[in-house]
Amino acid sequence: xxxxxxxxxxxxxxxxxxxxxxxxxxxxxxxxxxxxxxxxxxxxxxxxxxxxxxxxxxxxxxxxxxxxxxxxxxxxxxxxxxxxxxxxxxxxxxxxxxxxxxxxxxxxxxxxxxx
Amino acid sequence: xxxxxxxxxxxxxxxxxxxxxxxxxxxxxxxxxxxxxxxxxxxxxxxxxxxxxxxxxxxxxxxxxxxxxxxxxxxxxxxxxxxxxxxxxxxxxxxxxxxxxxxxxxxxxxxxxxxx
Numbered sequence: 001x002x003x004x005x006x007x008x009x010x011x012x013x014x015x016x017x018x019x020x021x022x023x024x025x026x027x028x029x030x031x032x033x034x035x036x037x038x039x040x041x042x043x044x045x046x047x048x049x050x051x052x053x054x055x056x057x058x059x060x061x062x063x064x065x066x067x068x069x070x071x072x073x074x075x076x077x078x079x080x081x082x083x084x085x086x087x088x089x090x091x092x093x094x095x096x097x098x099x100x101x102x103x104x105x106x107x108x109x110x111x112x113x114x115x
Numbered sequence: 116x117x118x119x120x121x122x123x124x125x126x127x128x129x130x131x132x133x134x135x136x137x138x139x140x141x142x143x144x145x146x147x148x149x150x151x152x153x154x155x156x157x158x159x160x161x162x163x164x165x166x167x168x169x170x171x172x173x174x175x176x177x178x179x180x181x182x183x184x185x186x187x188x189x190x191x192x193x194x195x196x197x198x199x200x201x202x203x204x205x206x207x208x209x210x211x212x213x214x215x216x217x218x219x220x221x222x223x224x225x226x227x228x229x230x231x
Binding site: 004006031033035040041042043044045048055056091093095099100101104106107108109111 | 119121147151156157158159160161164166205207209214215216217218219220221222223224
């Protein structure tokens with residue numbers, strides 16, 4: 001179990017630029033979740049995948065955000081035309097199809113700073 | 116819709132003192148309950164969870180939480196804290212089934228600061 005890996009750990013970008021983050025889940029986990037955590041707040045759900053299918057998207061996920069999980073393995077989260085309000089920690093988690101008893105693990109996150 | 120309220124944003128305590136971090140939730144369906152801990156610039160680590168069975172659950176490092184269905188609470192306690200317990204703690208809930216199963220709703224967090 002190598003854990004959930006997120007890259008990059010930190011990203012500084014200029015307003016208006018596009019950014020992409022990657023999440024590699026635990027290999028036997030079929031569900032993958034994205035959360036966003038702003039300073040002083042708890043994480044907020046953005047979207048999740050079961051295998052390659054995106055099953056739910058939060059209304060927080062504006063049209064500038066898109067997430068993919070090709071082939072049900074790693075996932076990418078892209079933010080187009082970044083805004084200062086997008087500055088946050090983006091967390092990825094993966095879980096086993098058996099549910100919470102079998103594991104639900106968070107990565108260390110990608111911290112995005114939009115300047 | 117679910118919601119989680121952590122009643123204290125910051126809790127300062129002295130080392131070896133007891134501590135309680137309070138969490139209340141609101142949900143129209145059955146829930147699973149969790150406490151996570153987050154150290155600076157790190158991801159979330161699961162501290163303990165209630166899925167079923169005994170309403171009192173414990174972690175390996177001395178924390179415990181009790182699910183109280185009538186009061187919709189899941190308060191976190193430790194009888195004697197250490198400096199190393201200084202961190203931010205998040206309470207979270209998830210539906211027990213359906214399409215939202217696995218989607219966690221978090222509280223706003225409680226910063227626990229343990230002073231020597």
